Amino acid sequence: xxxxxxxxxxxxxxxxxxxxxxxxxxxxxxxxxxxxxxxxxxxxxxxxxxxxxxxxxxxxxxxxxxxxxxxxxxxxxxxxxxxxxxxxxxxxxxxxxxxxxxxxxxxxxxxxxxxxxxxxxxxxxxxxxxxxxxxxxxxxxxxxxxxxxxxxxxxxxxxxxxxxxxxxxxxxxxxxxxxxxxxxxxxxxxxxxxxxxxxxxxxxxxxxxxxxxxxxxxxxxxxxxxxxxxxxxxxxxxxxxxxxxxxxxxxxxxxxxxxxxxxxxxxxxxxxxxxxxxxxxxxxxxxxxxxxxxxxxxxxxxxxxxxxxxxxxxxxxxxxxxxxxxxxxxxxxxxxxxxxxxxxxxxxxxxxxxxxxxxxxxxxxxxxxxxxxxxxxxxxxxxxxxxxxxxxxxxxxxxxxxxxxxxxxxxxxxxxxxxxxxxxxxxxxxxxxxxxxxxxxxxxxxxxxxxxxxxxxxxxxxxxxxxxxxxxxxxxxxxxxxxxxxxxxxxxxxxxxxxxxxxxxxxxxxxxxxxxxxxxxxxxxxxxxxx
Numbered sequence: 001x002x003x004x005x006x007x008x009x010x011x012x013x014x015x016x017x018x019x020x021x022x023x024x025x026x027x028x029x030x031x032x033x034x035x036x037x038x039x040x041x042x043x044x045x046x047x048x049x050x051x052x053x054x055x056x057x058x059x060x061x062x063x064x065x066x067x068x069x070x071x072x073x074x075x076x077x078x079x080x081x082x083x084x085x086x087x088x089x090x091x092x093x094x095x096x097x098x099x100x101x102x103x104x105x106x107x108x109x110x111x112x113x114x115x116x117x118x119x120x121x122x123x124x125x126x127x128x129x130x131x132x133x134x135x136x137x138x139x140x141x142x143x144x145x146x147x148x149x150x151x152x153x154x155x156x157x158x159x160x161x162x163x164x165x166x167x168x169x170x171x172x173x174x175x176x177x178x179x180x181x182x183x184x185x186x187x188x189x190x191x192x193x194x195x196x197x198x199x200x201x202x203x204x205x206x207x208x209x210x211x212x213x214x215x216x217x218x219x220x221x222x223x224x225x226x227x228x229x230x231x232x233x234x235x236x237x238x239x240x241x242x243x244x245x246x247x248x249x250x251x252x253x254x255x256x257x258x259x260x261x262x263x264x265x266x267x268x269x270x271x272x273x274x275x276x277x278x279x280x281x282x283x284x285x286x287x288x289x290x291x292x293x294x295x296x297x298x299x300x301x302x303x304x305x306x307x308x309x310x311x312x313x314x315x316x317x318x319x320x321x322x323x324x325x326x327x328x329x330x331x332x333x334x335x336x337x338x339x340x341x342x343x344x345x346x347x348x349x350x351x352x353x354x355x356x357x358x359x360x361x362x363x364x365x366x367x368x369x370x371x372x373x374x375x376x377x378x379x380x381x382x383x384x385x386x387x388x389x390x391x392x393x394x395x396x397x398x399x400x401x402x403x404x405x406x407x408x409x410x411x412x413x414x415x416x417x418x419x420x421x422x423x424x425x426x427x428x429x430x431x432x433x434x435x436x437x438x439x440x441x442x443x444x445x446x447x448x449x450x451x452x453x454x455x456x457x458x459x460x461x462x463x464x465x466x467x468x469x470x471x472x473x474x475x476x477x478x479x480x481x482x483x484x485x486x487x488x489x490x491x492x493x494x495x496x497x498x499x500x501x502x503x504x505x506x507x508x509x510x511x512x513x514x515x516x517x518x519x520x521x522x523x524x525x526x527x528x529x530x531x
Contacts, residue, residue, distance in 0.1 A: 174301030
């Protein structure tokens with residue numbers, strides 16, 4: 001829908017301001033072994049290793065039953081499992097599933113099968129399978145604001161090799177530090193540890209949260225986000241300068257950030273209804289009795305620009321703000337700034353719209369004046385086209401002389417509008433992907449600025465104001481073309497019916513301000529002509 005909307009806007013502007021100038025009137029999942037081989041070729045020496053003596057190795061515990069461990073912080077409730085030393089589900093306390101009163105808190109990464117738990121570890125070098133049962137040092141963990149506490153999972157092989165997974169939690173954030181400590185009595189060469197991140201490939205149809213849905217990786221200084229359906233053709237693999245990888249929808253992201261090159265390769269495949277992301281460490285050499293450590297950062301939380309930027313590693317790039325992100329980011333900050341004073345994102349949108357209208361008033365005034373002048377010349381241009389209808393070169397020359405005589409720029413009505421297009425698209429992206437608008441009320445029946453108007457009142461009023469604005473806009477089109485253009489408000493009304501009400505509010509306020517602006521300019525021009 002978003003692409004269709006952008007194309008419609010561009011085409012509408014082009015048709016509205018340029019028509020008369022251009023057209024005169026008359027593979028299955030990739031095997032993990034192959035990825036491991038690729039990693040070994042990337043780095044033949046150990047990247048993360050330590051000669052520190054290994055901790056006392058525990059004897060393997062036979063028939064250990066899996067159990068859950070709950071971690072409670074100010075921002076989330078996470079349920080880990082000793083099966084895989086992995087995350088079974090996480091509930092974000094500050095976000096709701098819907099705007100309906102009494103709605104449940106937002107639940108992410110919830111799974112029932114141990115083979116699908118997230119951040120489980122596979123270590124082929126020591127025979128650690130995907131859902132092996134770990135021992136754990138606590139049954140529950142509560143972390144208050146300002147505190148940092150750890151949870152340690154331990155698995156020991158019959159041969160005396162061991163993997164410790166140490167999760168460290170902060171009481172007031174969304175980041176979790178993870179250390180995977182690989183220890184061996186006899187030593188290991190070129191061993192790797194792999195983290196698993198699983199996300200369901202199918203989502204609720206029509207849910208606006210899943211308008212964006214898929215894996216995303218920052219590798220080799222570029223963000224790559226393959227489509228879920230394209231992964232059915234074959235797995236994606238990355239092995240160059242990976243800063244982070246994960247999976248996101250429109251409002252939330254879960255992934256792993258590298259620390260000091262801790263991610264050597266990533267393989268992403270679509271199989272069995274899941275997008276399976278395998279995160280592979282550099283090759284590790286462990287001396288006998290020593291330990292190698294792989295340190296990563298896990299992030300599971302909102303795609304809020306400030307929150308993501310605070311994580312480092314350019315994680316804010318996970319929000320796709322389009323070509324004009326340099327403009328969209330300041331607009332997002334401005335939105336939050338005005339909300340800090342008004343405590344209403346709808347009012348903040350109105351303030352931003354008014355400010356943008358004031359900034360572009362001189363350009364709009366110039367554009368409108370140029371169109372009025374072109375409208376006055378329309379009868380003479382029609383005469384010239386009729387006079388030189390069999391000689392196009394002579395007609396073009398005569399028309400250009402007419403422009404020069406009356407000091408009219410035929411592009412004067414279009415160019416000022418073109419300058420505003422980047423700002424429009426930047427604001428469009430900022431409002432479309434702002435998690436701050438999610439479930440944010442405006443007034444009366446609009447209780448969710450990220451959702452559609454339930455009664456379609458604002459889109460209909462927006463269409464009416466667009467019709468009035470178009471009737472007031474000077475045009476040098478013939479009557480047939482002008483009538484065709486009057487169909488645009490109808491098209492836009494139907495297109496905006498299911499748009500987020502925050503976007504409709506912006507467009508509606510912009511139309512009202514444009515009508516007031518055109519009334520003012522018309523009055524000014526009439527007074528100037530009277531003098």
